[in-house]
Amino acid sequence: MLDYFLIGSLSDPRYQPIVIASVSACLGLFGGYLAHQFYKKSQISLASALAIIFYVGGLVWVIRLVTILFYGVNFASRGGALNVISFVFLLIFDLLRYVFFTGLVISIAERKKEKFNQEFHDIKIEFAKKKAEQSELQLLSSLNALAKERDDEAGNRIVRTQNYVRALALRLRINGHYLDQLSDESIDLLVKATPLHDIGKIGIPDGILKKNGPLTDEESGPL
Structure with missing residues (x-):
């Protein structure tokens, strides 16, 4: 019986303006709250403006609800100054809502596009950097292999030299020297490039190179 009474009351034309105004006011205020929460997360100014429009539109519906309850304002078809004024305001805010919501959607799409382009650009730069580093390492490995082939101690001296370079670089960093230059990556690169100090042996x-006795004047001159 209670459900029948409520449904029957709401379907009564006398109560329909109250229902419409109440629901519209709630939706307007709730829409303003959602737009404001979105603005706090995104910091998009259009979201803030949309929240204000929703709030004001909801407030207009609240005022219309008050006029329905206490001043006898009814359906728009009944006319009257209050009806005309309220519906003019509601029409304006509906148009503003549409314009700002459309602008907000476009702004979100543009922001996502910019973010995607930036991420894609960063990935390309990172890929190019890794490719360049890989090429450098391959070149160093090839040159180091050539240098080791010309080393009389079968590479032992090169290994010792690399250990000396690492120890010196770490000591310099511990003592507070060249802190900007002596990162872990830079020290590793120095160690890998150490064998190149003897790269001239290749030529x-x-x-x-392997002569036991002293060099003649011709041999010690420019090659």
Whole structure:
């Protein structure tokens, strides 16, 4: 019986303006709250403006609800100054809501597009950087292999030199020198490049490089 009474009351034309105004006021205020919460997360100014429009539109519906309850304002078709004024305001705010909501959607889409383009650009830069680093390491490995081939101690001296370079670089950093230059990556690169200090051996003939006795004036001159 209670459900029948409520449904029957709401379907009564006398109560329909109250129901419409109440629901519209709640939706307007709730829409303003959602738009305001979105603005706090996104900091998009259009969201703040949309929240204000929702709030004001909801407030207009609240005022219309008050006029219905206490001043006998009824359906729009009944006319009257209050009806005309309230519906003019509601029409204006509906148009503003549409304009700002459309602008907000476009702004969100543009922001996502910019974010995607930036992430894609960063990925390309990171890929190019890693590719360049890989090429450098491959070049260093090839040159180091050539240098080790020309080393009389089968690479032992090169390994010791690399350990000396690492120890010196770490000591400098511990003592507070060249802190900007001596990162872990930079020290690793220095160690990997250490064998290149003997890269000139590659161009020296074995007859001169591995000669036991002293070099002649011709051999010690420019090659």
